[in-house]
Amino acid sequence: MDGNNFIYKGYIGKMLRINLTNGSWSDVPLTNELAEKYIGGAGMAARILYDELKPGIDPLSPDNKVIFLTGPVEGTMIPTSCRIGCYAKSPLTNSFFHSSAGGHFGPELKFAGYDGIIFEGRSKKPVYLFIDNGLVELRDAAHLWGLDSNTTQHRMFEELGSDEIQIASIGPAGEKLVRFACIICGSRALGRGGLGAVLGSKNVKAVAVRGHHSVDVPDIRKIKMFLEDLYARFSANPSTAEILPRYGTPVLVNANNTLGLFGYHNWQDEYNPESERLSGETMRKKIVKRDKSCYACPARCGKFSIVESVSVEGCCVEGPEYEDIFSLGSMCGHSDIEIVAAAERLCDDIGLDAIEAGVAIAFAMECYQRKLLTDKQTDGMQLDFGRSDLIIPMIKKIGMREGYLGDVLAEGVKRASEKIGKGSGQFAMQNKGLTYPGHSARGMPGFALGYATGPRGASHHDGRPTGERTGLVQRDTIEGKGEYTARINHLNILTDSMIVCHLPEAIWGPLDITDTLVRCINTTTGMDLNLENARLTAERIWNLIRAFGVREGYRREHDTLAPRFMEEPIKTGPSKDMVISREMLDYMLDQYYEFRGWDKKTGIPTREKLQELGLTDIADDLDAYR
Amino acid sequence: MQVTLKSFANIKDVIGQSTKCIELAPGAKLSDLFTYLNREYGEKFNRQVTDQISGKLVPFLILINEKTFRSTTDMETLLNEGDTVTIMIPFDGG
Numbered sequence A: 001m002d003g004n005n006f007i008y009k010g011y012i013g014k015m016l017r018i019n020l021t022n023g024s025w026s027d028v029p030l031t032n033e034l035a036e037k038y039i040g041g042a043g044m045a046a047r048i049l050y051d052e053l054k055p056g057i058d059p060l061s062p063d064n065k066v067i068f069l070t071g072p073v074e075g076t077m078i079p080t081s082c083r084i085g086c087y088a089k090s091p092l093t094n095s096f097f098h099s100s101a102g103g104h105f106g107p108e109l110k111f112a113g114y115d116g117i118i119f120e121g122r123s124k125k126p127v128y129l130f131i132d133n134g135l136v137e138l139r140d141a142a143h144l145w146g147l148d149s150n151t152t153q154h155r156m157f158e159e160l161g162s163d164e165i166q167i168a169s170i171g172p173a174g175e176k177l178v179r180f181a182c183i184i185c186g187s188r189a190l191g192r193g194g195l196g197a198v199l200g201s202k203n204v205k206a207v208a209v210r211g212h213h214s215v216d217v218p219d220i221r222k223i224k225m226f227l228e229d230l231y232a233r234f235s236a237n238p239s240t241a242e243i244l245p246r247y248g249t250p251v252l253v254n255a256n257n258t259l260g261l262f263g264y265h266n267w268q269d270e271y272n273p274e275s276e277r278l279s280g281e282t283m284r285k286k287i288v289k290r291d292k293s294c295y296a297c298p299a300r301c302g303k304f305s306i307v308e309s310v311s312v313e314g315c316c317v318e319g320p321e322y323e324d325i326f327s328l329g330s331m332c333g334h335s336d337i338e339i340v341a342a343a344e345r346l347c348d349d350i351g352l353d354a355i356e357a358g359v360a361i362a363f364a365m366e367c368y369q370r371k372l373l374t375d376k377q378t379d380g381m382q383l384d385f386g387r388s389d390l391i392i393p394m395i396k397k398i399g400m401r402e403g404y405l406g407d408v409l410a411e412g413v414k415r416a417s418e419k420i421g422k423g424s425g426q427f428a429m430q431n432k433g434l435t436y437p438g439h440s441a442r443g444m445p446g447f448a449l450g451y452a453t454g455p456r457g458a459s460h461h462d463g464r465p466t467g468e469r470t471g472l473v474q475r476d477t478i479e480g481k482g483e484y485t486a487r488i489n490h491l492n493i494l495t496d497s498m499i500v501c502h503l504p505e506a507i508w509g510p511l512d513i514t515d516t517l518v519r520c521i522n523t524t525t526g527m528d529l530n531l532e533n534a535r536l537t538a539e540r541i542w543n544l545i546r547a548f549g550v551r552e553g554y555r556r557e558h559d560t561l562a563p564r565f566m567e568e569p570i571k572t573g574p575s576k577d578m579v580i581s582r583e584m585l586d587y588m589l590d591q592y593y594e595f596r597g598w599d600k601k602t603g604i605p606t607r608e609k610l611q612e613l614g615l616t617d618i619a620d621d622l623d624a625y626r
Numbered sequence B: 001m002q003v004t005l006k007s008f009a010n011i012k013d014v015i016g017q018s019t020k021c022i023e024l025a026p027g028a029k030l031s032d033l034f035t036y037l038n039r040e041y042g043e044k045f046n047r048q049v050t051d052q053i054s055g056k057l058v059p060f061l062i063l064i065n066e067k068t069f070r071s072t073t074d075m076e077t078l079l080n081e082g083d084t085v086t087i088m089i090p091f092d093g094g
Ligand code: SF4
Pocket: A080, A082, A102, A103, A244, A292, A293, A294, A297, A298, A299, A300, A301, A302, A501, A502, A503, A504
């Protein structure tokens, strides 16, 4: 460890390691090498977990570890420097997973005196962690166990004597090891990958942080000049200055549906004739009360909504976001925006990833449509598409693992389809265990390749839909999409390591790492990166994460799409007949592996590539898997 | 010649309606439609589609009838009498 010689600004310079099995903890200094080679956030966590987790461990066993980690920009005034990342081996995908959330938790963790926290082992009893301006305490949480995430936060505010504390908490779903349980930070979610279940498996109910440390930068005048320029660009760009602030992500409902790229009825189609009722415009008119921003974000895309309809009276929620409207609304075939908002709030309270929950319900509806579920298995519910009245009861069943169907769906769509069988895998809309979010695979080939190769499975933050959706690149071609997708992977993983929000991607990229990101890193840390070595750093992290997957058994044959996306063309609407056939995918995979320097047959990074990236130790490891 | 303009979200807010008939000179191109909209609705419209530092259109798609065109490459496309033009919102993220 060269922690005492840690030279970079931006970071606090240490992490907290908690051994839950024996209730002890210690400080872990950051090293220059870790910062230089992996920056922070996803990159740093991937390296730590690659080194510390044995391949093949059960993600819900004490052998797994959960890391909460910021990046060097958190707590500065770099726009969107608000993120907290969470990392573990995922119980959904069985590989390295990273999820990040906005809000205020990330900066507050640094103000409390740490860049991150590593949880290992398993506590005998429920506990929560409180870091109060550098003082660490592991407290009993028996009285909080069983409470929803919102009540948990309020009880903790009372107990800790202040509400000026940032709390990340699981709900009952995390305690019950629902494989897509999330972690709620304030009103934002570390949503995907089931990281709430990993925390629950360790008997950790919550993490609370508060503090007054500052985040130092190398040259305040230099960063101020840079920030003036950066904030001006946020104010000049239509997306960050006009659209995100007014409608937030739900603006995509009408946008995607107009292009015929909006998942409907479990992706049986991609054109929803009733999308207007679910649109950002309807939402703004009907339920949005005010706009909300994360720490240091001028784009303020958050929407605070109150549902006043009789059925779900008094429900307030930050959201719903586009993804919630897609999964809990359109996928289930109804168009009641108030039910979507209430359902999203319920997912947050119970602690469920709203994307997985909605897609799981839509999957069950298609099973019911095809008569693959008996009335006994559905507890007498007639699970027809369009039954908005069943969304809330179904979320409760899944979150509490109630009944046959609740328990089966709590395993995630992949495992549920394996249990239900009868050909249901054909319409289980998942990749590597993670369900598809609300962006079309069939209508955007480059993005489909991003889904197929995503180390997290069907994540919309490994590849991105933006280039093809906005016409920056041609949508209806597979040519050049290998390099296109790989460069976007690198942009995403660098931003996830810094960590900044992806939504202002027009400023950061959007097709490749830009000088703007390099300047963000250099002005906060004092590093001297240039475009070339920033890209190399991102590529190193991407290869490291791929290597993690290789050790867990992932190969080329897993870089695929749901059968529906490869065999059933879009039925109606402006993107009618679009499909990504197996041949098209194979062609793009070849391009992708070739650009990456990976073995085309297996999808394993070559020794030469890993050595070029300074990952010789990992090249040695992977020899056993070639 | 008359074209029908369709819009939603911020652009609809500026124009005041989701569907509007617009009179353009015969032989008008997509760029002429945008010149018209900039003249008619001024800065309010301009801010929805143009980067205010570079003064250039940001990338977004435009549908003419059901065919897709790109703001980055296709602004010289000729419009025809009776065309329906839908301006997609220039939105990154999501
Ligand atoms: S763009 Fe939205 S989600 Fe991202 S940091 Fe800003 S307010 Fe938060």
